[in-house]
Amino acid sequence: MKFRALIPLLAVVLVLGLMGSVYVVREGQVGLILHLGRVSRTDIPPGLHFKIPLIQTARVFDRRFNAVDFSPERYLTSERKDVAVDFVAIVAIADVGDFYRATGGDERLAAERMAPIIKDSLRNEINARTLTQLVSGDRGEVIAKQLETINQGARTLGMQIIDIRLKQIDLPTDSDVIQQVYNRMRAERKQVASRLRAEGEEQARLIRAQADRDQAVLLAEAERDAQTLRGEGDAEATRLYGEAANRDPSFFAFQRSLEAYRKSFEDGQSVIVLERDDPFLQYMRSDR
Secondary structure, eight states: OHHHHHHHHHHHHHHHHHHHTEEEEOTTEEEEEEETTEEEEEEEOSEEEEOOTTTEEEEEEEOSOEEEEOOOEEEEOTTOOEEEEEEEEEEEESOHHHHHHHHTTOHHHHHHHHHHHHHHHHHHHHHTSOHHHHHHSOHHHHHHTTHHHHHHHHGGGTEEEEEEEEEEEEOOTTOSHHHHHHHHHHHHHHHHHHHHHHHHHHHHHHHHHHHHHHHHHHHHHHHHHHHHHHHHHHHHHHHHHHHHHHHOHHHHHHHHHHHHHHHHHTTSOOOOOOOTTOGGGTTTSTTO
16 A cells, blocks of 8 residues: 555656656757766757756757857057957857866856957957058958967867957047048049949930931931922922913913012012013003
8 A cells, every 4th residue: 555655656756757867959059968067978969868867967058150249449559549449259169068168158258258369369460550451451351360369269168269350440539540531432432423424424425416316317307308398399389380371371470470579579668660661560550
């Protein structure tokens, strides 16, 4: 009877023991086993794993790339100019065992210990450059020359620095570099504006030239058609006048005289001095 009463308790202990012996490492993570507080196994891959309850402890860490922001650091350039450099590092766990031994698994502590390693290495490069070179030069070159040295220090923490990016460089207010940077930016913008303006003027000249050519062609064609129509009209008028003259020569002569009178006096101010018997006045005499 006593044994039967212990069966539920044994079942609970068994379930708890089973639950305490199973742990999961997800994708993008890495695990390690602590045996009585000491690192026993490292670099455990993703999957379902087992450990000894109460004796062994499983720790799981994210080994994906992680962006770590660092506080701005002040440096002196080669001409003793003071600058504040703000940067961010892309880091990842390279050796989970070394990482745990150095930091106890505390990522914040790892970032604090990496900060002086990175800042001291960058100091060597920045101190060797002028302020103008630092601002206008290739910032990636500053990092590339020191990345291997930085990683040598980071490996003692079980970390790897993938890349470091300079986010911002604050310049001293009494430096003429700021004005030089602004002047260079203005010159670049003016150069782009001048190029775009020249391209626009070239396009305008091409469009105007094409329009002038089209206008000349249209006017020539219109003048040609007009000359053709005038010629046809004159020919038709000549034909009609000829037919009229053949049918009634006296009426034709009268019509031509009226046209001559109209053209001579159409402005209302013309004065013609003729002899009384001039043929031009033959249709104005009262005996006609």
